[in-house]
Amino acid sequence: MLITSSRKPSANTRTLCKYLASFFNCAYLTRGKMGLADVISCSDDSNVLVVGDYHGSPGSLMFYDKDGAELLSIRLSIFYPDGYKFSNLKSMEPVLMGDSELGNMLSFYFGIPQYECDGIAKCIRVEDDRMEFLYSGSLLFRLNVKSYRVPEVAD
Template sequence: MIITSSRKPSQRTRSFLRDLERTLNIPYIQRGKLSLKDLFNIDKHILLIGEFRGNPGTLVVYDAEKNKRLSSFISVKLQREICGTKVYNNDGLKLIVDDKLWENDEFKNIYKSYDEFLFIHLNINDNSNIILRLERDPKYLFAIQFYKNRVKIGPLIRVKSLKIFNSLY
């Protein structure tokens, strides 16, 4: 899987992309003039961050093998806004889901979608000291927060909505 952005990302979006690159340990490709077809020649699985008013606003996961895409509207906080330092991940992620989320049937379907599109392509390792935690958020569907040794390290991704499409475009 690779991470990329819209064609001319703002500085805040580029910072968010670098945060994701460090915490997810996935390569970030600067898009420039590359089309989606060019990106699919690099990798069949793409995490594309789009913008809304100069801020990261969409998270789209493309799966060229299944000819599907998952699209989410998001709100974010950067790593520097949460912990003030850059945190690097070299040993995978431990995935934890807040127990209260499992009580909601809608969340179970959402989790299945994220697991099928995104989590399956991450290096999930139960012995990792970096934790990707799905948490309850009263204003949103859920939040994705990263921790290291029980300390929030960011970035924080709040998912507002989610849709799955049976085509790449």
């Protein structure tokens, strides 16, 4: 998967992109003036995640397939706990815990296995209203899900 931002992202949005890329062990692309088609052409035949901005903070996650079709759109807000400090986590593979509709879709699009988080270093606990990113049982950050939608497929 390739992670990038919206066209003119805030510093907070660029930071979240880098955190997500580190957490998911995937590439982050500084978008600049590239259009979505150009970004997708850089993705090496994998899905693309675009982190959108809303009033200077991350406000959405939009997943696209290798052909540019929108797979999933999530509106969100972000929460960092007190004393939050993120470090590079690329050496470990994450797992996803949660049997919600959103959890199942994220597992499929990210290619992340679904297991219980007990004893797992990197874990995402997903419910339909939040995604908690955990490292060794401690909360790194939480994405509060306001809404999500799966685009209808045209026949």
